[in-house]
Amino acid sequence: MSDFIVEAKDIVLAYGHQVALHSSTFRIPLGGVTAVIGPNGSGKSTLLQAIAGVLEPASGALTVLGGSVRENRQRISYVMQSVVFPVGTPMTVRDVVRMGRYPAAGWLRPFSRADRAAVTEAMEQMKVQDLAGRHLDELSGGQRQRVYVAQGLAQGHEVLMLDEPMTGLDITSARTIDRIIHAETTHGHSVVLTTHDLDEARAADHVILVHGRVVASGRPEEVMTRANLEAVYGLGSLHGPTSLDGEPGTAVPLLVDPDCSAEELQEREQSGQIP
Numbered sequence: 224m225s226d227f228i229v230e231a232k233d234i235v236l237a238y239g240h241q242v243a244l245h246s247s248t249f250r251i252p253l254g255g256v257t258a259v260i261g262p263n264g265s266g267k268s269t270l271l272q273a274i275a276g277v278l279e280p281a282s283g284a285l286t287v288l289g290g291s292v293r294e295n296r297q298r299i300s301y302v303m304q305s306v307v308f309p310v311g312t313p314m315t316v317r318d319v320v321r322m323g324r325y326p327a328a329g330w331l332r333p334f335s336r337a338d339r340a341a342v343t344e345a346m347e348q349m350k351v352q353d354l355a356g357r358h359l360d361e362l363s364g365g366q367r368q369r370v371y372v373a374q375g376l377a378q379g380h381e382v383l384m385l386d387e388p389m390t391g392l393d394i395t396s397a398r399t400i401d402r403i404i405h406a407e408t409t410h411g412h413s414v415v416l417t418t419h420d421l422d423e424a425r426a427a428d429h430v431i432l433v434h435g436r437v438v439a440s441g442r443p444e445e446v447m448t449r450a451n452l453e454a455v456y457g458l459g460s461l462h463g464p465t466s467l468d469g470e471p472g473t474a475v476p477l478l479v480d481p482d483c484s485a486e487e488l489q490e491r492e493q494s495g496q497i498p
């Protein structure tokens with residue numbers, strides 16, 4: 224039994240020849256909430272995809288829950304940032320949540336009572352039972368997000384990974400998801416989420432700071448130092464575009480004044496003042 228969700232040594236993540244995450248070595252402890260932070264395009268979703276087994280590292284060693292990604296992927300529920308179903312896909316909310324059970328049930332085995340109970344419980348937890356018969360393309364963005372989280376919950380897991388679960392949600396939906404995150408950890412599960420909300424990250428147990436590579440990993444107060452946040456949110460890209468066979472790009476000039484607080488940095492990033 225490993226004490227870590229993830230142990231990564233020198234992993235490089237790439238889409239074809241385009242590197243999204245340069246060589247990174249880090250660990251994510253089991254238990255509690257881990258927040259993955261970093262600017263747009265810094266590699267947060269890519270990192271989650273590798274842990275979920277959707278994207279294989281181009282190089283390096285990645286261990287998940289003490290073993291290979293493949294043998295442990297069923298122990299992890301992964302809720303993607305945006306799941307795109309083609310418009311007109313005849314899938315109801317219930318169908319989508321039921322899909323969460325397929326990794327456990329298999330596509331061909333009939334649903335058991337336990338499967339049905341897990342689906343119902345997940346829909347109740349995410350407050351989407353009233354929408355059960357509605358088609359996905361009849362829902363608002365926030366309602367859809369709740370349905371995807373319900374799908375993740377229905378799966379049954381030890382680790383719940385959520386890619387920007389709060390983005391675009393109204394306060395009630397955000398609170399529902401926040402409650403779920405805390406309930407998960409009290410039930411002994413681990414949660415790994417990506418976020419742009421630095422306050423949410425400060426409240427986490429562990430933080431991974433990403434900027435084209437994993438820049439820092441540790442407790443929030445160790446990682447979210449002024450120097451680290453300025454380097455990542457204030458310097459633009461640490462790496463220009465590179466290819467697997469290319470050299471890292473050059474650093475760009477400092478854009479942030481030294482007295483800028485983390486909150487100001489975040490506001491400036493969201494308003495587009497910081498690239």
Ligand SMILES: Nc1ncnc2c1ncn2[C@@H]1O[C@H](COP(=O)(O)OP(=O)(O)OP(=O)(O)O)[C@@H](O)[C@H]1O
Pocket residue numbers: 238241242243261262263264265266267268269270
């Ligand atoms: N399917 C893909 N094919 C090619 N490049 C991709 C693909 N997905 C992401 N990338 C690139 O990989 C890099 C990291 O993207 P990623 O989605 O991991 O960033 P992120 O930190 O999650 O961003 P955001 O905060 O905007 O969601 C970016 O340069 C992005 O353009």
